[in-house]
Amino acid sequence: MTLNDIGFRLNADKSSRFHNYLDFYEEMLPGRDFTGRLLEIGIMDGLSMRMWREYYPHAEIVGIDIYNKDHLYNSDWNVPESVKMLELDGTKKEHMAPLGMFDIIIDDGSHYMRDQQKSLKVLYPQLNPGGLYIIEDLWTSYIKYYQNAKQTTLEFLKGLEAKGVKMTYFRHKHDGIQTVFPEYKGLDSETVIIPGGQKL
Numbered sequence: 614m615t616l617n618d619i620g621f622r623l624n625a626d627k628s629s630r631f632h633n634y635l636d637f638y639e640e641m642l643p644g645r646d647f648t649g650r651l652l653e654i655g656i657m658d659g660l661s662m663r664m665w666r667e668y669y670p671h672a673e674i675v676g677i678d679i680y681n682k683d684h685l686y687n688s689d690w691n692v693p694e695s696v697k698m699l700e701l702d703g704t705k706k707e708h709m710a711p712l713g714m715f716d717i718i719i720d721d722g723s724h725y726m727r728d729q730q731k732s733l734k735v736l737y738p739q740l741n742p743g744g745l746y747i748i749e750d751l752w753t754s755y756i757k758y759y760q761n762a763k764q765t766t767l768e769f770l771k772g773l774e775a776k777g778v779k780m781t782y783f784r785h786k787h788d789g790i791q792t793v794f795p796e797y798k799g800l801d802s803e804t805v806i807i808p809g810g811q812k813l
Contacts, residue, residue, distance in 0.1 A: 615639060619667050625660040627721075627749070632802040633785040634749065641781065641806050642717065642745065647672050649716030649741070654678075654703040654732060659685035659692040661721065666693050675712065677701040678722075704731040709739060716744045724753040726762035730769050737813055744809035751782075751803040756794055770805060773813055780807040 617635035620628030627634045643649070648671045653661055656678040662685070665674045675697045676682070682700070685692040692698065701708040703722055718740055720732050729748055740746050754765035764772075774780065785802040794800070 616668050620664045623660050623664050625664050631789050634804050637783040651717040652715045653719040653721060655722035656682045656698055659690050662692045662696045666696050677703055704728050704735060706735050709735055714739050714741050716741050719747040721749045724750050725759050726766050729766045730762060740809035742810040746807040747804060749804045751805060752790060752800045755800060756797060778811050778813060780805050
């Protein structure tokens with residue numbers, strides 16, 4: 614069963630039901646025998662937590678959110694007890710440092726420019742060499758509502774690339790975003806993977 618099969622069955626928006634990131638992730642991420650540590654910023658309804666737990670049965674799965682998500686362990690939501698869900702802020706070094714190092718970090722948090730950029734600065738040093746840092750939903754860089762920093766996250770990333778930082782983008786064309794933000798035309802789902810061990 615592929616990562617997208619699992620995500621689709623669980624109705625995760627990362628799957629081909631909406632953003633269609635998961636086939637790209639499966640190409641780029643470790644195989645299902647991965648035994649390292651995965652951190653996701655932003656828990657929401659816990660579907661990603663369930664997806665990662667099923668896809669990586671031997672890994673440590675950690676989710677953080679600025680809101681308490683303990684209710685997702687109940688029988689209505691079914692997040693496994695083996696998944697750690699913590700009430701923490703991914704932009705705050707004092708919250709993140711005690712968690713230690715990770716092999717995969719996924720930012721699916723607020724999508725505000727300031728939060729995406731600050732989380733990258735805070736958490737990239739906690740990415741093991743050979744690890745992968747993912748920032749999802751870069752399409753928010755085009756939407757005024759999310760622009761609370763001096764530059765958009767896409768502009769920030771382009772600046773890092775100009776300094777020699779390597780990263781891989783993925784875009785998926787669809788009209789779904791327009792249903793939420795009808796005033797914006799032609800927005801594609803977009804995500805980026807930044808390998809660890811680089812100087813940002």
